[in-house]
Amino acid sequence: xxxxxxxxxxxxxxxxxxxxxxxxxxxxxxxxxxxxxxxxxxxxxxxxxxxxxxxxxxxxxxxxxxxxxxxxxxxxxxxxxxxxxxxxxxxxxxxxxxxxxxxxxxxxxxxxxxxxxxxxxxxxxxxxxxxxxxxxxxxxxxxxxxxxxxxxxxxxxxxxxxxxxxxxxxxxxxxxxxxxxxxxxxxxxxxxxxxx
Amino acid sequence: xxxxxxxxxxxxxxxxxxxxxxxxxxxxxxxxxxxxxxxxxxxxxxxxxxxxxxxxxxxxxxxxxxxxxxxxxxxxxxxxxxxxxxxxxxxxxxxxxxxxxxxxxxxxxxxxxxxxxxxxxxxxxxxxxxxxxxxxxxxxxxxxxxxxxxxxxxxxxxxxxxxxxxxxxxxxxxxxxxxxxxxxxxxxxxxxxxxxxxxxxxxxxxxxxxxxxxxxxxxxxxxxxxxxxxxxxxxxxxxxxxx
Numbered sequence: 001x002x003x004x005x006x007x008x009x010x011x012x013x014x015x016x017x018x019x020x021x022x023x024x025x026x027x028x029x030x031x032x033x034x035x036x037x038x039x040x041x042x043x044x045x046x047x048x049x050x051x052x053x054x055x056x057x058x059x060x061x062x063x064x065x066x067x068x069x070x071x072x073x074x075x076x077x078x079x080x081x082x083x084x085x086x087x088x089x090x091x092x093x094x095x096x097x098x099x100x101x102x103x104x105x106x107x108x109x110x111x112x113x114x115x116x117x118x119x120x121x122x123x124x125x126x127x128x129x130x131x132x133x134x135x136x137x138x139x140x141x142x143x144x145x146x147x148x149x150x151x152x153x154x155x156x157x158x159x160x161x162x163x164x165x166x167x168x169x170x171x172x173x174x175x176x177x178x179x180x181x182x183x184x185x186x187x188x189x190x191x192x193x194x195x196x
Numbered sequence: 197x198x199x200x201x202x203x204x205x206x207x208x209x210x211x212x213x214x215x216x217x218x219x220x221x222x223x224x225x226x227x228x229x230x231x232x233x234x235x236x237x238x239x240x241x242x243x244x245x246x247x248x249x250x251x252x253x254x255x256x257x258x259x260x261x262x263x264x265x266x267x268x269x270x271x272x273x274x275x276x277x278x279x280x281x282x283x284x285x286x287x288x289x290x291x292x293x294x295x296x297x298x299x300x301x302x303x304x305x306x307x308x309x310x311x312x313x314x315x316x317x318x319x320x321x322x323x324x325x326x327x328x329x330x331x332x333x334x335x336x337x338x339x340x341x342x343x344x345x346x347x348x349x350x351x352x353x354x355x356x357x358x359x360x361x362x363x364x365x366x367x368x369x370x371x372x373x374x375x376x377x378x379x380x381x382x383x384x385x386x387x388x389x390x391x392x393x394x395x396x397x398x399x400x401x402x403x404x405x406x407x408x409x410x411x412x413x414x415x416x417x418x419x420x421x422x423x424x425x426x427x428x429x430x431x432x433x434x435x436x437x438x439x
Contacts, residue, residue, distance in 0.1 A: 030205040031373070036223050037311045040206070043226035044306075044315055047233045051290055056282035059240040063262045066247045066255075073249055 155183045200384035204308050204377070225312070228304045232293040261289065265424070272425060273432035280431060287316065288424035295376065295416030299409065307419075308376040310369065317369035320427045328434035339437055368426055375419050379412045 159180040212221040243258030298305025328336040340357040389401035
């Protein structure tokens with residue numbers, strides 16, 4: 001029911017409008033003159049259909065294709081760039097790996113060299129120390145011999161010095177044997193005291 | 197001063213063409229329709245003559261228009277409306293070109309004819325209704341039932357919705373027609389002032405005329421855009437039924 005009413009209202013509205021149109025047309029609105037309406041609708045439809053046909057069948061597919069192609073190309077370029085980037089990354093990693101390897105090898109070699117040098121040094125040091133010790137021992141031996149010899153002649157020297165001193169200071173001449181004897185006694189006593 | 201409405205007069209050009217009782221003769225209106233169509237076709241023909249991934253100047257313009265409409269459809273009607281892209285593109289370009297060509301002195305503005313805008317609006321109205329029924333069947337009538345409304349308000353709102361739906365073609369056509377009519381009448385009136393005031397006083401209406409022309413260029417674009425956007429919104433209603 002409502003639908004019909006609306007239809008009636010619309011029909012009345014259109015009729016009134018049409019009547020007014022003619023009125024308006026006479027009073028100066030050429031648009032409302034229905035003489036060329038059908039002709040305009042006809043040519044408008046034809047023109048519109050022609051443009052629509054050309055746009056939908058020729059121009060639109062061409063433009064959308066070129067846009068799609070460009071999009072694909074850009075995507076391809078981006079993918080290529082990404083793959084090149086990845087390649088560079090892997091090369092860089094490889095380079096780093098090689099450098100690291102070289103470093104570690106160099107370190108290993110230097111450590112080995114250091115170790116060998118240290119070993120050589122140690123060997124040489126021990127040989128040298130041994131030589132020095134031997135020489136020290138020799139010298140010590142010589143010293144002992146010298147000491148012993150010196151000790152042997154010690155009483156004679158002291159006796160000589162004492163007799164000379166006595167003779168020069170006190171003008172007394174004592175026999176060398178006596179002096180030697182007393183010196184020996186004193187030395188003996190001292191030796192005993194040290195031993196005790 | 198010449199009648200500012202005279203510019204909207206349609207008159208016959210060339211031999212008369214009659215099919216039965218119907219007069220289909222060429223008029224100044226149809227000549228400017230052809231001019232607009234030729235302009236659009238030449239624009240696209242030259243732009244797509246040597247298409248390449250690195251575009252030339254005209255190709256850039258073509259793609260600009262293409263992307264502009266594609267984006268507009270995508271934003272207003274969603275991906276489902278992609279099939280109607282050529283129609284909306286044709287509609288927008290045709291209206292835009294007719295509006296713009298009408299701004300040239302002595303040119304005829306086809307879109308200032310109510311019958312032309314009404315034809316466009318009716319095509320869209322009928323098309324959208326047919327698409328709606330084809331996609332959703334009888335449930336397309338749900339578009340008149342706003343959701344979340346108390347039952348006692350429903351009859352009133354359904355009537356309002358039906359009226360608003362039926363008034364779509366009227367508002368769509370009258371908007372474009374009235375804008376073109378008003379703009380061109382105003383330009384004509386100011387042009388008349390320039391002539392009648394002569395060199396001494398004519399510079400003031402002349403400068404207004406210049407400013408109005410700039411405004412009319414904007415309006416010409418804007419109305420074509422509004423027409424296309426509203427068509428997309430109506431299409432969206434038919435395709436997605438967001439109500």
